Amino acid sequence: MEPQVGSILEGKVTSIMKFGAFVALEGGGSGLVHISEIANTFVEDVHDHLQTGQAVKVLVLSAENGRVNLSIKKALPQQERRAPRPPRSPRPAPGPQGGPRPAAASGSVPPQFQGRGRPEPLPPSGDQAFEDKLKRFLSSSEGKMADLNRSMDGKRGRRRR
Numbered sequence: 001m002e003p004q005v006g007s008i009l010e011g012k013v014t015s016i017m018k019f020g021a022f023v024a025l026e027g028g029g030s031g032l033v034h035i036s037e038i039a040n041t042f043v044e045d046v047h048d049h050l051q052t053g054q055a056v057k058v059l060v061l062s063a064e065n066g067r068v069n070l071s072i073k074k075a076l077p078q079q080e081r082r083a084p085r086p087p088r089s090p091r092p093a094p095g096p097q098g099g100p101r102p103a104a105a106s107g108s109v110p111p112q113f114q115g116r117g118r119p120e121p122l123p124p125s126g127d128q129a130f131e132d133k134l135k136r137f138l139s140s141s142e143g144k145m146a147d148l149n150r151s152m153d154g155k156r157g158r159r160r161r
Contacts, residue, residue, distance in 0.1 A: 002063040003029065008075050013054045016046050023058055023070055031068030033058060040073050 003009060003025060011023040011031075020034040033056075038049050050056070058070040 002066075003027075003031075003060045003068060005060050005063055007060050009058055009060065011056055011058055011070075013050050013052055013056060016050060016052060018046065021046055021050050023056060025058075025068070029068060031058070031060070031063075031070040033070045033072055037061070037069075037071035037073055040076075 009025050009027075011025045013021050014024045014030065015022045018035075020032050021038070022030055022032055024030045035043050035046055038046060043049055056072055057075045058072055059075040061069040061071050061074070063069075
């Protein structure tokens with residue numbers, strides 16, 4: 001007899017695979033707890049969260065053709081389900097019409113972004129703003145694309161006349 005979808009059952013972990021864990025259910029039968037249904041946090045290794053023989057409460061997600069899909073994280077009480085989120089960093093204020101702020105004047109460009117060529121590498125900093133990282137990435141990727149296009153022109157047989 002297949003378990004009822006939506007019911008919470010007790011079970012014991014019988015085996016652990018890299019994609020999840022198999023659980024023997026009370027009353028017979030077994031099911032799979034996929035790695036994404038083990039915990040509210042990222043699960044890199046199932047062994048960090050479960051051991052063989054461990055008793056667990058599981059929620060039956062689906063039961064079709066003898067395959068039973070289970071969830072440990074959805075069987076938790078509501079308070080325990082929600083993982084604490086890190087506080088968000090404040091966003092910059094929008095421009096006068098509600099859109100993004102206008103770009104800075106050309107005279108205020110940092111020295112590593114002035115002129116041609118690739119920018120000088122910035123010192124590593126955990127406090128570096130996202131915009132600075134994005135500018136650095138765009139600048140370096142444009143330089144790489146220019147180099148790639150130059151090398152591909154030679155391979156395509158284009159010649160100067």
